[in-house]
Amino acid sequence: MATTVRNRSLRGGIDLGGTKVQAVVVDARxxxxxxxxxxxxxxxxxxxxxxxxxxxLRNAAKAAEVSPADLAxxxxxxxxxxxxxxxxxxxxxxxxxKEAFPLGPKLAKALGTAVVVDNDVRVATTAEFAxxxxxxxxxxxxxxxxxxVGGGIILNxxxxxxxxxxxxxxxxxxxxxxxxxxxxxxxxxxAYAGRGNMExxxxxxxxxxxxxxxxxxxxxxxxxxxxxxxxxxxxxHGDKLAHHLIDRAVDALGIGIASAATLLDVxxxxxxxxxxxxxxxxxxxxxxELVRPQVFVxxxxxxxxxxxxGDLGGAIGAAxxxxxxxxxxATA
Amino acid sequence: MATTVRNRSLRGGIDLGGTKVQAVVVDARxxxxxxxxxxxxxxxxxxxxxxxxxxxLRNAAKAAEVSPADLAxxxxxxxxxxxxxxxxxxxxxxxxxKEAFPLGPKLAKALGTAVVVDNDVRVATTAEFAxxxxxxxxxxxxxxxxxxVGGGIILNxxxxxxxxxxxxxxxxxxxxxxxxxxxxxxxxxxAYAGRGNMExxxxxxxxxxxxxxxxxxxxxxxxxxxxxxxxxxxxxHGDKLAHHLIDRAVDALGIGIASAATLLDVxxxxxxxxxxxxxxxxxxxxxxELVRPQVFVxxxxxxxxxxxxGDLGGAIGAAxxxxxxxxxxATA
Numbered sequence: 001m002a003t004t005v006r007n008r009s010l011r012g013g014i015d016l017g018g019t020k021v022q023a024v025v026v027d028a029r030x031x032x033x034x035x036x037x038x039x040x041x042x043x044x045x046x047x048x049x050x051x052x053x054x055x056x057l058r059n060a061a062k063a064a065e066v067s068p069a070d071l072a073x074x075x076x077x078x079x080x081x082x083x084x085x086x087x088x089x090x091x092x093x094x095x096x097x098k099e100a101f102p103l104g105p106k107l108a109k110a111l112g113t114a115v116v117v118d119n120d121v122r123v124a125t126t127a128e129f130a131x132x133x134x135x136x137x138x139x140x141x142x143x144x145x146x147x148x149v150g151g152g153i154i155l156n157x158x159x160x161x162x163x164x165x166x167x168x169x170x171x172x173x174x175x176x177x178x179x180x181x182x183x184x185x186x187x188x189x190x191a192y193a194g195r196g197n198m199e200x201x202x203x204x205x206x207x208x209x210x211x212x213x214x215x216x217x218x219x220x221x222x223x224x225x226x227x228x229x230x231x232x233x234x235x236x237h238g239d240k241l242a243h244h245l246i247d248r249a250v251d252a253l254g255i256g257i258a259s260a261a262t263l264l265d266v267x268x269x270x271x272x273x274x275x276x277x278x279x280x281x282x283x284x285x286x287x288x289e290l291v292r293p294q295v296f297v298x299x300x301x302x303x304x305x306x307x308x309x310g311d312l313g314g315a316i317g318a319a320x321x322x323x324x325x326x327x328x329x330a331t332a
Numbered sequence: 333m334a335t336t337v338r339n340r341s342l343r344g345g346i347d348l349g350g351t352k353v354q355a356v357v358v359d360a361r362x363x364x365x366x367x368x369x370x371x372x373x374x375x376x377x378x379x380x381x382x383x384x385x386x387x388x389l390r391n392a393a394k395a396a397e398v399s400p401a402d403l404a405x406x407x408x409x410x411x412x413x414x415x416x417x418x419x420x421x422x423x424x425x426x427x428x429x430k431e432a433f434p435l436g437p438k439l440a441k442a443l444g445t446a447v448v449v450d451n452d453v454r455v456a457t458t459a460e461f462a463x464x465x466x467x468x469x470x471x472x473x474x475x476x477x478x479x480x481v482g483g484g485i486i487l488n489x490x491x492x493x494x495x496x497x498x499x500x501x502x503x504x505x506x507x508x509x510x511x512x513x514x515x516x517x518x519x520x521x522x523a524y525a526g527r528g529n530m531e532x533x534x535x536x537x538x539x540x541x542x543x544x545x546x547x548x549x550x551x552x553x554x555x556x557x558x559x560x561x562x563x564x565x566x567x568x569h570g571d572k573l574a575h576h577l578i579d580r581a582v583d584a585l586g587i588g589i590a591s592a593a594t595l596l597d598v599x600x601x602x603x604x605x606x607x608x609x610x611x612x613x614x615x616x617x618x619x620x621e622l623v624r625p626q627v628f629v630x631x632x633x634x635x636x637x638x639x640x641x642g643d644l645g646g647a648i649g650a651a652x653x654x655x656x657x658x659x660x661x662a663t664a
Contacts (some may be wrong), residue, residue, distance in 0.1 A: 166596055263483070263501055263595065
């Protein structure tokens, strides 16, 4: 009986990304007591993604010495348009489906526990606000520098979603008419700072004859994407192409964040995401140095902080979804 | 007795700009029943500005067949940092003082009625939300295209002020490293679209030999600034320089508004200000055509609307301040 009560205070969280699936089990205070990471499958479609999520969550639960069915529920942060009521996710970038897919019900069936689904960036922003670098602030902008560049806004302690798509700082214009973004428009922040677009630019340059260790490191690791770890390693090597593309990304982030901070006048900007967390404080400092002189009220720029929950922020944030109204049991 | 009751339902409002002082007297429904306009004095310092404001308000009251002292109060929308409690205004661009100046108390003394002071852009945004083009919406961005480019944000029916300076869309970056803005930074929207910066650019071009009627129209009117009316007339003339600079401003507004609308995902964008109102619907349509394909969610762009209260919007909005907590009588 005591065990059941204890387990019910545990919640699962999954951060579903285009590259990896990060699962955690957290206690009542939001501390991770078990975790696992799986590669996001590139073949097998949506069902394979669900299976990888279930595996990651089972492993995280095992590490926490609990069964998935004994958790209070599992929250999922997913890219794309999440319908929190239906548990569906539509048009997730870098995942193998387009139409609304019943990710919540499918995963609930696989795990035998309740599942709540929401957008990954919202989830990560809320996590940093509630438990991370944003704890001291009432208004903040979260910038998630990863495969894409996502953003979340919290004003007066409340997330601002607009008509469902607020915060998309990655699709604000930093160089009009400039580099092509994955969304088909030019000059967006994400066209310069999104890892996906950076990788495409790197591959073009290498193919055209530019010397770089980026591809070599990727191949040596037996992976087919230039992950944040690959970029970090190439920078350590002093790779000129990596430095050039990262510098360009940092510049673009400086411009986009300065404009957003001027418009919103929030207390803090929190920089997370795969690249943000991997490159860490020195790069957040560089971005801050670009932002501070560019915000409208120069004598009190926002605090510009590295996400405090690190790589686990998205998954911990997803676990917080369970608190916010999970159904009492599996719904599928 | 009946007369007194009627008069007390009348409120005064003053929109203080760098070029003109617009005063109105409005009835209980916010309809202007008297108005007057004075040029903002270029000599005589802050006291001359107070005197011009008092004159404009007295004339507006006369047109409404009421004495200033019989109004429920007078609201003032002023550029710069307004302290609504003290009635002071600090660092107003294009006005002849820097430190906090007791505009409210001075004007209250001159008029013998209560005066409330707030920032002009906030006031105009609230007016469009409450009575103008924003009536149907719960969230909007107001863009005031005039001497500068100001912006106001209303989210879920509530103004968002941030830490006091939210909405400054004129100081978001549209062309990094581009034209110099009045604030000392480069590439800001206001550097391209602010009437002040446009005039400076026009004068430089004309001095360097570019042919244009802009200066001729200005001089023929016996004024020393290229007002919105001068720009409108030059456009009608087919003046190439005027068209070039206005096109550049429209492009910059398209970029800045697209980015802001993507970030905020508001229902509506309302374009007002001296130039916005003077150039009117055709130019709002041009801006809208640039913004729509650039916002992140293309299939439901925000409504992009011309300010409905026109030239009087700022003054009518200022009159609404009286409702929101004017002292019962003159405080100076």
